[in-house]
Amino acid sequence: MSSTYSILVITSGKGSMLYSDRESHHLEKGMIMFVPAGTPTKIDCSPWAESDLQYYKLDLGVAEVKEDISDHSFTIIKAEQHEFLKEIKAQEAFPLIQLNYSPWSSCLEALEQILRQQVTGDWLEQWEVQLRFQEWFRALLRQSDPETDAPDDRARVQSSIRYIGDHYDQTITVDELAADIGLTRASYTRQFKRITGKLPLDYVNTVRLERSKQLLQLTDDRIHEIAQNVGFSSEYYFGRRFKQYAGISPGLYRRHHRQEVRVFAPYLEDFLLAVGIKPVLQCSHHSWGRQHYLGLDDVPEFDVSQMDAEFNLGNEPDFIMLDKGYHRWNLDRFEQVAPTFYVEQLGEDWRSILRSTADVLGKVDRVQDVxxxxxxxxxxxxxxxxxxxxxxxxxxxxxxxxxxxxxxxxxxxxxxxxxxxxxxxxxxxxxxxxxxxxxxxxxxxxxxxxxxxxxxxxxxxxxxxxxxxxxxxxxxxxxxxxxxxxxxxxxxxxxxxxxxxxxxxxxxxxxxxxxxxx
Known part of the structure; x- marks a missing residue:
């Protein structure tokens, strides 16, 4: 329960918010929720979402408008905030309000700038942070005016997204989705991508593929049965899309969730150990040595700086993981030795790399605790x-x-x-x-x-x-x-x-x- 007014900006994943101990509100990427002060809330992440629920949370401190402020535009912005919050207080029966901001990319860019600059010690930059927030908040209030048409369109697209979640196993076309909510195909596609970051059919396939992962882990159904159950008419097409999405084939994904695997992952050993897997080899470099901090003293070394080095008898891996630096060491030459997974994320996004590692190796249950x-x-x-x-x-x-x-x-x-x-x-x-x-x-x-x-x-x-x-x-x-x-x-x-x-x-x-x- 926050003592201040709060704004939640959902940037990824799906979930729900239980508020005032009586009602629940669906949460997903692209939504902005206003939570009045003193409203008890509980936020849960959806177990079916392709990514964890992530959001910005802004706590609003309301300052008084002084009469001697020379910046007239700033005074207007402050006055708008007061009027907005005054209206909220009058709506005691509606403790949770959904707001809108378009384009979505501009919303995120503004919040990222505020986040980056808020730690500065320079008073001019601190003032710029305040001005940037005021501009963002003003745009948010104006676009959330109930007299505009955009929020209605947005609500309709969100209802379409929920329809996809309930009917992903059926034949779905963009034309039908757009027609069902009274939008043209072009307008529907544009607004859909603004909210989800994906084109409609790409989003449909993502929902299907996430569900197929669960079926591969939890059932003994054949691959073609799983493909049909999640909405793919062809096992071949399903297998190709699954590998594009998950990085490995459906069969390999299932095996990794049911048995231990011998992994070679140069400079990714940190991620293996974090989810409880000891690599079959550890990388080293003739100038830098090995990663002593990992404590892999009993694991044989593989010198990546030897461009023609090969695996020794008994050290061959069942599975190989490579990051974006594999070209530097000529490591893609081992694609013929074992199935190879390429990590697409940049190193700064280590949480996503950890989730990908756990996903392809059957250790998803460990990630959130780590x-x-x-x-x-x-x-x-x-x-x-x-x-x-x-x-x-x-x-x-x-x-x-x-x-x-x-x-x-x-x-x-x-x-x-x-x-x-x-x-x-x-x-x-x-x-x-x-x-x-x-x-x-x-x-x-x-x-x-x-x-x-x-x-x-x-x-x-x-x-x-x-x-x-x-x-x-x-x-x-x-x-x-x-x-x-x-x-x-x-x-x-x-x-x-x-x-x-x-x-x-x-x-x-x-x-x-x-x-x-x-």
Whole structure:
């Protein structure tokens, strides 16, 4: 129960909201719900959804409009908010209200900008966050005016989406769906994609394929029977669409949910261990070594830097998983050895990678507990760091014999963890120089401007001709003059655990930061 007015913006998945202990409201991507203060709510994720229910939650604090405000437009916006909230109070019998915002992409873009900038310590940027929110909120109120036609069209499309969920096993055409709610095919398709992010028939196939996964796990029905039960007339077409969607064939998906599998997943071992699977091999690199933080001391190594390396007798995998870096190591040559699954998501989206890993290997039941444990750990750490750091700035450097690399605050191995999950404050140069980039190379002149309160560093031995070459920077005057160096606030961290994605890797990052800074 929130003590303030709240707005929920559903960005993915499906679910339901039970409010006031008496009524339930369906939730799905594209919906915006206004929840008055003091309304008890419970949100559940649908077990049939293709992705977890995710949403932004905005808590509204109502400020008084002062007469001496010179910005007339700002005064109008504030007045509109007051009128809206006054009307809400008058509608005690309708505690939950659905709002509308179009286009959906603009809604998400505005919220993402607000989220990215809300941690800034610069007062001008803080003011810009407030203005951006006011503009977003004003557009939300105007588009939700009951006199406009758009909300009615949106409600009709949402009813069509619910129809698909109930009748996915039947023949469905876009023309029939559009005609049923009185829209043209073009208008229906446009609004459908705005709400769901998918074209209508792609959405229908997604519903069918998710249901087929459940039948593959829970029944012994033949593949062609499952195909027919979920609405596919051809087993061949079903198999092809299933592999495009899940990354593996229906038969392999079923086997992985019923028996243990020997997996080779170079630089994805973190995800295997997180769901309880020990890989048959662990990757290593002649310069970087192996991922010691994973504790796989009894697992044989496979050196990915040897471009022609082969599997030894007894170490052949049953299944191979590769991320987007497989070209670098020529690993697609093993497609003929075992069925191969390619991870499509970027490393920053490690939760989706973890879900994909669990899905194709039959460990879906473990995922939510793993993610929940990480988020609890991060939240507790964030609270401790807030008390100790009090706005002090942080930067992360990867140092080699030939380069100094500064990592950004939005992407990459470290930024999403230390600046977003833990709420540490990036140095202003981090934000300025790495905007929209995972990392950038900087010279000594730029290094001299990096007067962060704390520096996290790791050493990359990949370019070192002799042991210790990568540490020569520490003898430079430019390094010794840095405030963090003078104050003893430089912390060296393990290369492999910090230069990796995954829930175990990110957990190690949190432990390191707490040890150094809290």
């Amino acid at each position: 993610i929940g444990a990480y988020e609890d750990k991060a939240l507790e750490a964030k609270g401790r760091l807030t008390r100790y750091m009090r706005g002090q700035t942080v930067a992360f450097l990867r140092i080699s014999a030939s380069d100094i690399t500064l990592y950004g605050d939005q992407q990459g191995y470290v930024g999403p963890v230390i600046y977003q999950d833990l709420g540490l404050t990036p140095h202003s140069r981090v934000q300025q120089w790495t905007r929209h980039e995972r990392r950038i190379s900087i010279g000594l002149e730029q290094l001299s401007q990096l007067d962060a309160d704390h520096l996290l560093i790791t050493f990359d031995t990949g370019d070192s001709s002799e042991p210790g070459d990568e540490r020569e920077l520490l003898d430079r005057d430019e390094w010794k003059r840095l405030p963090a160096v003078k104050n003893g606030n430089v912390y060296e961290v393990d290369f492999m655990s910090w230069m990796n994605y995954g829930v175990i890797s990110h957990g190690k990052k949190i432990e390191d930061i707490l040890r150094f800074m809290a």
